[in-house]
Every structure is written in C-alpha cells, then in structure tokens.
Amino acid sequence: MAKIADATFKGKTGSYSFEVYPADTSFNAVGAVYIFTKREVGSDGKGTHTFLYIGETDSLKDRIPNHEKWPCVTQNGVNCICVHRDDNDKSRLAKETDLRDGNNTPCNDQ
Numbered sequence: 001m002a003k004i005a006d007a008t009f010k011g012k013t014g015s016y017s018f019e020v021y022p023a024d025t026s027f028n029a030v031g032a033v034y035i036f037t038k039r040e041v042g043s044d045g046k047g048t049h050t051f052l053y054i055g056e057t058d059s060l061k062d063r064i065p066n067h068e069k070w071p072c073v074t075q076n077g078v079n080c081i082c083v084h085r086d087d088n089d090k091s092r093l094a095k096e097t098d099l100r101d102g103n104n105t106p107c108n109d110q
Contacts, residue, residue: 004080011099012101018082053107
C-alpha cells in the first residue's frame with residue numbers, strides 16, 4: 001500500500017517525523033517506532049490522529065500482522081499505522097517512551 005501522508009507527532013520532550021499508512025499495510029522487516037491511530041480528515045483536508053497504541057520493534061514485518069493489540073485498536077477505530085523508521089534499539093525505545101509519556105493511548109493501558 002502507498003503512504004497516505006507525512007506527520008509530525010510530539011512526545012513529552014521531542015517531536016518525530018512519521019509516515020502514515022493504511023492499517024492493512026504489509027511492511028518490510030525494518031526497525032521503527034509505530035503508532036496505531038484513528039485518522040480523520042477535516043473539511044480543510046488536513047488529517048488529525050487519535051493515538052490508540054504506541055510501540056517499537058526491530059521488524060515491522062514480524063510485529064504488525066499478529067499484534068496482540070489488534071482487538072483493542074480495532075474496537076477504537078484504527079485506520080492508520082504511523083511509522084518512524086529507526087534501526088537503533090536504544091533510540092527506538094527512548095522515542096517510544098517519550099511519545100507514550102506525552103500522549104494518552106487507551107490500548108497501551110490494557
């Protein structure tokens with residue numbers, strides 16, 4: 001599937017660039033911070049995202065298809081997966097933590 005858009009999301013202390021994809025996208029085996037979101041497009045054509053779950057992985061290909069949070073994010077209207085590519089384990093974890101600390105995500109708490 002093709003990328004829908006680019007977006008910048010804020011954590012508690014930093015901002016990060018993401019690529020926005022449809023929720024049914026099949027990914028390659030790349031490391032990334034990812035966010036399951038519900039995206040709505042306003043009359044101005046701009047998309048807004050409600051964060052449902054924030055995570056990180058060394059392989060989107062392996063992590064996304066059988067994710068244990070699919071029931072929760074589906075119930076909450078997931079329609080996008082936002083991806084910030086990062087192959088460094090420590091960097092990914094720090095970014096995931098910063099994003100989780102700065103945002104409410106109902107499916108991270110379940």
